[in-house]
Amino acid sequence: MRCVANVPGRLTAVGRVRAPRRLRALLIPVFLSAGCSGPLSALDPAGPGAARIERLWWILFWIATIVFAAVVGLILYSLRHGRRDLTPDIDKDEAQWGDRFIAVVGVVIPVLILLGGFIYSLGEMNALATHDDEGPALDIEVVSHNWWWEVRYPNGAVTANEIHIPTGERIRLTLTTADVIHSFWVPRLQAKMDHVPGSENQMWIEADEPGIYRGQCAEFCGLQHAHMAFFVEAESPEDFDRWYENAASSASTPSDxxxxxxxxxxxxxxxxxxxxxxxxxxxxxxxxxxxxxxxxxxxxxxxxxxxxxxxxxxxxxxxxxxxxxxxxxxxxxxxxxxxxxxxxxxxx
Missing domain, CATH: 2.60.40.420 (Cupredoxins -  blue copper proteins)
Structure with missing residues (x-):
């Protein structure tokens, strides 16, 4: 049975609902921007480390967009102005643009783009790995296990799957593992870093505002890898000090x-x-x-x-x-x- 295909929202001849073209065009930017926010989006930074990553991402995105547009433009130009005569006669006249154009567009510009991007990326990577010269406000040890996270503080406090930090302070994390390779990643705060058996890795994190930021193991580590999450809870320095003192205290003796x-x-x-x-x-x-x-x-x-x-x-x-x-x-x-x-x- 054939159905009316010209009425927006009605069944087409193949039996599927087809949205109006204008509506579909409006939905395109919505889908494209869907990955720009959310608890695991590096494009929604909440700290200086993630802000550097976001800035690098957008720079590379716009460079790639410009290059893509230029290539598509040249393809369209060649289709419009290319040879339509399919006879074997070959025009031996010198090309309009010549070898210089090929050398500049095909070699010089790509080399400059890649070299510039590489040098800029090295600078950002160095900034992400460099610790504060004055020393971190706090050193926290994070030990990964199958499939949970152990968090140890200098005052003896030990917790699991939750990392409390004060806002506006650079915190140094020492990453170790009790079993296999895991990877520590809080997309809204910093780049990822591996927990490697037999060694220690160090990184820093910092949060600009109070909030709860989800982290995730980013290295496949077994059956429950997808369910190995943790949360960084950034608090004002006053709230953190209260939590820090309480977290180091012993469990109270039950009265009930x-x-x-x-x-x-x-x-x-x-x-x-x-x-x-x-x-x-x-x-x-x-x-x-x-x-x-x-x-x-x-x-x-x-x-x-x-x-x-x-x-x-x-x-x-x-x-x-x-x-x-x-x-x-x-x-x-x-x-x-x-x-x-x-x-x-x-x-x-």
Whole structure:
């Protein structure tokens, strides 16, 4: 059955909905600009490092656009003014532009563009790698694991999958790995850098404004590579100082009866074999430090929002949430599970 094809939005003869041409033309810039913003867009910088990357990207983009337009223009010119006589007679007169044009357009200009772009890129790369001569405001160690991030501060604070920094300050990160190669990348703050087994890499990050900036492992590292996210939380210096002091403190002793029982459940179950809670007997390092678990926004390296229901899912069936992760299921009866959840929710 054939349908009317001339009415905008109606079915065409092949049965598909066709948008008006004017509407499609208006949608083109929308699609082209879709990658210019978002939590993982390097074209929406929130710090001086990412601003350099964005500036370099736009410079190369416009150079490429101009070159593309020039090439298309020459092609169109040749199609319009080229030979239409297909006879074997060859015009041996000297070309209108000659060898000089070929040499300039085909050799000199490309060499100048590539050389200029290379020299400018080297300068930007050096600026991205250079640390502040006066020294960073803070040194933070980031250890990558399959598939989560351990974050260690100079005052002894340890957290997981969240990096707190003060705004307006250059922070030095020391990157190591506990297993395979990973890559640390916060697109809105800095370029990526690898965590390489047996070595340390260093980089700096800085955020201009308070906010939460998503990061991601950018080197394929196994089954759950895509679910190995982290968050950089940039705070005002005053807010950061308060967080920094609290993060180094030990977990408070639970006052609630159910939470006290939950601590006993934690120390007598498989949890104590992998996790540490400062101020208790739990001191294992195979899994994330849980001293201030309740203060975190997410669980499982950004896989889940930190809610009681998700925490229960994580304890009971971690493989169902993140197959291949090193965390085994914890077998508890309903009373023990509720008590454990009460205790973990008190760790702020």
């Amino acid at each position: 009866g159910s939470a006290r029982r939950g601590l006993d459940v934690f120390l007598s179950s498989s949890c104590v074999g992998c996790h540490a809670i400062e101020g208790t007997e739990a001191a294992a390092t195979a899994g994330p430090d849980l001293t201030h678990l309740a203060a975190r926004e997410t669980l499982f390296a950004g896989k889940l929002v930190n809610t009681r229901a998700n925490l229960e899912r994580l304890i009971v069936d971690p493989q169902g949430i993140k197959p291949g992760v090193g965390m085994p299921p914890t077998e508890l009866d309903s009373g023990e599970l509720e008590a454990l959840l009460d205790y973990l929710e008190s760790l702020d």
